[in-house]
Amino acid sequence: GATLQFDQASYHASALSYPLAGKKKRVAHLINLDEAQSRAIRTAKSLKIDVREGIEDEFALGDMSAIWSGLDKCAERLVDTWNIDGRTPIASGPKGDLQGLFSPQDYPVTAHREDQQGTTTFIILIDEKGTPRDCTLLGTSGSALLDSRSCGVIMDRAKFTPAIGLDGKPMKGSHSQRITWRLEG
Numbered sequence: 001g002a003t004l005q006f007d008q009a010s011y012h013a014s015a016l017s018y019p020l021a022g023k024k025k026r027v028a029h030l031i032n033l034d035e036a037q038s039r040a041i042r043t044a045k046s047l048k049i050d051v052r053e054g055i056e057d058e059f060a061l062g063d064m065s066a067i068w069s070g071l072d073k074c075a076e077r078l079v080d081t082w083n084i085d086g087r088t089p090i091a092s093g094p095k096g097d098l099q100g101l102f103s104p105q106d107y108p109v110t111a112h113r114e115d116q117q118g119t120t121t122f123i124i125l126i127d128e129k130g131t132p133r134d135c136t137l138l139g140t141s142g143s144a145l146l147d148s149r150s151c152g153v154i155m156d157r158a159k160f161t162p163a164i165g166l167d168g169k170p171m172k173g174s175h176s177q178r179i180t181w182r183l184e185g
Contacts, residue, residue, distance in 0.1 A: 001014060001015055001049075001052050001115075002014070002029070002031050002049065002050065002051045002054075003047075003049075003050040004031070004033075004037065004041075004046070004047070004048070004049055004050075004051065005048035005049075005058075006037075006040045006041050006044035006046070007039060007045055007046055007048060007066065008031060008042050008180050009052050011033075011037045011040070013031050013032055013033055013034070013037060013088055014031075014032045014140065014142055014143050014144040014145075014147075015029055015030065015031045015032070015051050015054070016030040016144030016147075016148055017029045017051060018028070018029075020032075020086050025071040027054060027055075029049075029051050029054055029055065030148060031049075031051070031144070032137065032140040032144050032147060033169070034140060040095045042064075042068050042071035044061055045060065045061055045062070045171050046050040046059070046060050046061060047059060047061055051073060076095045076101065078125075080132075080170060081139055081163050082125045082173065083163070083171070083173055083174065084123065084174045085124075085173065088165075089166055090163050090164060090166065090171065090173070091164040091165060091166055091168065092163065092164045092172050093163050093175065094124075094126040094130065094160045094161060094162055094163045094173040094174070094175045095160060095161045096126075096130075096158055096159060096160035096161065097174060098154070098158060098177060098179075099164075101154070101157050101158060102153055102179065103146050103154060103183045106149060106153055107149075107183075108146065109183065110145055111143055111145040111146050111149075112179070112183065113181065116141075116142070116143040116146060116181070117141070117143075117181055117182050117183055118140075118141025118142045118143055118146060118147065118180070119141055119159045119178050119179065119180045119181070120137065120138070120139065120140065120141040120146055120150040120178065120181070121137070121138040121139030121176070121177070121178045121179075121181075122134070122135050122136060122137050122138055122139075122147075122150060122151060122154070122176070122177060122179075123136050123138055123174050123175070124154055124158070124160075124174065124175045124176075124177065125163075125172070125173075125174050125175050126160045126162060126163070126172070126174065126175060127162065127172055128162050128169075128170040128171055129162060129170070129175070130159060130162045130170075131160070132154060132155055132158050134150075135150075135151035135154050135155050137151070138176065140177075141181060143181075146181045150179045150181075154177075160175065
């Protein structure tokens, strides 16, 4: 887990820490922010991070309005390119069956040992050939391990039929999905 402090407000979040390939003693930390935390960091002037068994650091953020503005524009281009909000009329959206894609062996060992369960919500960007090109978390299960494994399995194994435009041609599209991780027994 992780504790984040934006200015004086403290938040708890799930975190996944993993070593970087080829980098001695370098570790990456994936921290899931919920909607309230994501809003809070946009106006924060300072950030303090404490990741269990990882890092503890504090630094000033300064004026990040230009960075957030650039990220917002980038996100808007992604929405348009992949028709995420359905602004562009289409004949049919991408189709794929994710049933049977996951197996009990996909349950992360650490998540199982720590009794982590929950529902991960994500959006998959699918190209004109039906290949998943990105998987982005929309809602966390509360476990960074389960969230990242969800997208990992999807990106590795999922097959889709692409979206079809009104002209009858394949086009980029998006597909939202939920996966519930539940320990049985």
